[in-house]
Amino acid sequence: MPSRVDRRVVERALRAVGLASLAVMAVQAWRAGGASAPVRVVNASALDGALATLPATGDTLVVRTDTALDGVTTAWLAARRDAGSPVRWTAPRAMTPLAMAIEPSLDPGGGVRALVAAPAASAVRLADSVGAVDSGRVAVSGVGFAIATPVGAAVARVDGQSVRARAAAASAPKTVIVLARAGWEGKFVVAALEERGWAVDARLVVRPDTAVVQGAPARFDTARVAAVVALDASAAPVADAIGTFVRSGGGLVLGPEAAEQAGFAELRAGTPGARRAPVAIAVSAGSPRRALPLLPIDALAPGAVALEQQDAAVTVAARRVGAGRVVQQGFEDTWRWRMTGPDGAREAHRRWWASLVASASPEPLSRATLSGAAAVQTGDAPLARMVAELGAPTPDRSSVQRADAHPGAIDWWWGVLALVALLGEWASRRLRGAP
C-alpha cells in the first residue's frame, strides 16, 4: 500500500496530466477556429457528379486521380480555384507524361502525322474511334506515325495514360518545284510526286543554257508553292532566291549533291559526308534504301534533328529556317529503288518522296488558329496542362488525407487522457477520505 504522502504525489501528477491534456485540447480548438472550411476529397471518377453538388466557394477540394484529367475538367477546377476555393490534386503513383499533336499531311495522298512525346522506351498504342490504328516504341523522346486520317479523335495510350487529339482539315495542296539536271533522278522524282497528286513545276537542265521546263519553276512564291526540291548542283544559281522563299515560310527538300553546294550552306540541315557505297546489292521491300549510294549527314546544323538513320549514319534530317523548313536527305539515285525494287517499290518510292515534301511544307497559320477552337485540340499534353493550371500534385496522398480530411480537428485521445487522469485523481482522493 502506498503511503498517504505517495498517493498525494500520484494524485497531483494525475491532475497535472489531466489539466495538460485539457490545455492541449484548448490550443487545438483555438487553432481549429482559423481553418473552419470543410474539405472534400473526391476521386476523379466521381468528379463529374461532384461538380454539381459542391458549393460554389469555400470547400477545399482534393482530387484523387491516377490519370491526367481532360481539358474541360482541368479548366473547371482552375476556374474554381481562381474563384477562391482551394483545389489540389494527388496521384497514387507517378503519371507518365504524354503529349500528342496531329498534323494533316500536305501530301495530296492524304493522311496525317501523329507525333507522340513520351518517355524513352515507352510502348505507344494509337487508336481512333473505329479501333486500333498503329503502335510503336519511343526511341528517345517521341515517336511519329504516318497514318490515314483518323475517324473522330485519335487516342494515344502509354502505360495507362491517354491523350486525345483531332486532325484539322487539310488545305488544298500547292505546287512543288523540282530543280535538277536532266537525268533519271529528276525524272523519277517528278513522276513520283505527280503520281501522288502534287502539281509539279520543274526545271531539268540539259546543258547550261538549255533546260526542259514544266510550269513556272522560277516563281518561288509561298502563296503558290509548298516546297522546292533541289536535287543537285543545277539549283545552286537560284540558292539565294530559294533561301528567301524558305525564310518566308516555304519548304525545301535538299538532295545530297545540292546540299554540298556553298549556296545552300546556310539552309542545309547538316554537312554531307563522304559518299558511301550501297550496303545491300539489291533493293528489298523491308529496307530499300540500303541499296542506294549514301552521302550521310555528318554534322547536323544547330537546331536540326535527325529524322531517319541507317546504322549510325543520319540519312534524313530537318531544321527550321526562318518561317520555313528544310528537309535534307542523303540518298543518291533513288530512282533505282522505283525501277529495280520488288513489287510495291514504285508506290513506296512515291510515298517516301511525298512524305519528304510534306514534311518540308509548313502548315498554314490560319489552320492552326482555327483548330484551337475545337473541344479536342490538334495537340494536347494533359499532365503538363494539369501541372500548369492546378500546380504540382501533392506528393503524399496519406498526408493529404490526414491534413485535409479534418483540418483543425481536436484529437480525441487528448480528451480520453484528460478524463482518465482526472477520474483517477478524484477516485484516489475519495478512497482515502479526502474531499
Added chain:
Amino acid sequence: MSAFTFCTVQYESGDWDSAPLVPANVIDSVARYTSIEVNPTGAIVPLASADLLRYPLAYLTGHLPVRLSPAERAMLRTYVTRGGLLFVDDHNHDIDGVFHKSATEELARALGAPLKALPNTHALYTSFFKFPDGPPTTGHELNGWGDNLVHANLFAHLIGDRIGVLYSSKDYSSEWGYHPDNKRFQSVDNTRFAVNIVVYALTR
C-alpha cells in the same frame, strides 16, 4: 548521280545486233550537244533480264521476225509500267516487212493494246532540237528503198502523256549507223533526233 547509259536490248529471236554502230553514235551526239553525263560505252541487256530495269531508256532493232518469250513480254510490261521507255526501230524501213508485222504484234500482245500514231506535235519533237514537222525523214525513205514511203508518224504506247514504247518504221538504225567521226561530212547532223529521244526519256 549515275550517268546515262545507252542500252541495247537483246532478244531471243531475230537479229537484235543488226545496228552495232548506233549506240556509239547516239552517245557521241548526247555528249556533243548536251551537258548530260553519259557513259562512253553502252550496255547490252537481255529483254527478259531484270537488269533491263537499270536502264530506263532502251533501244531495240532488227530485220527479222520478232517473237517474244513469256519472260520477255512480262519484263517489257514491268519496264514500261515502272517508267522505262523502249525505242523500237524497224531496220527494214517498211510497213509490210517481217520485223514490222511481228514486232508490232508482239508489242500489242505484251502491252495489251496496239500502238497508236504519235501526233507530230508531241513534246518529243521539241524536247531539245525542234522538229516542227514531226519525225525527221531518213535517207532510205527518200531514196525509195524499202516500201518507198515517207512515214509521216512514229507510233507509241502512251501511259498518260508519257511514251512507254516508241516505234519507228523510218529505219533510224541505218540512218545513225556510222562512225561518229563521219558527222563532219554532213551539213546537218542526222542524229539530232536521237538526242531528242534521250532528252525526252530523261525528263518526261
